[in-house]
Amino acid sequence: MASKKKSEGFQSAAGLIRYFDTEDDKSIKINPYAVIIAGIALSIAIILLQTLWPM
Secondary structure (H helix, E strand, O other): OHHHHHHHHHHHHHHHHHHHHOOOOOOOOOOHHHHHHHHHHHHHHHHHHHHHOOO
C-alpha cells in the first residue's frame, strides 16, 4: 500500500517536469529586469497619484 502512494507521486511529478521542460518559441519573451522596472514605476505612480489626489 505504501509503495503505491510513492509511485503515484513520482508519476505526477514526472508529468509536471515534462510539462514545464518544454519551451514554446511562439510565446512572448519578457526581460525580467523590465518586469521589475515596470513594477517599481507603477508603485511610484500610485504613490504620486495618492499624494496629488487624496481621497
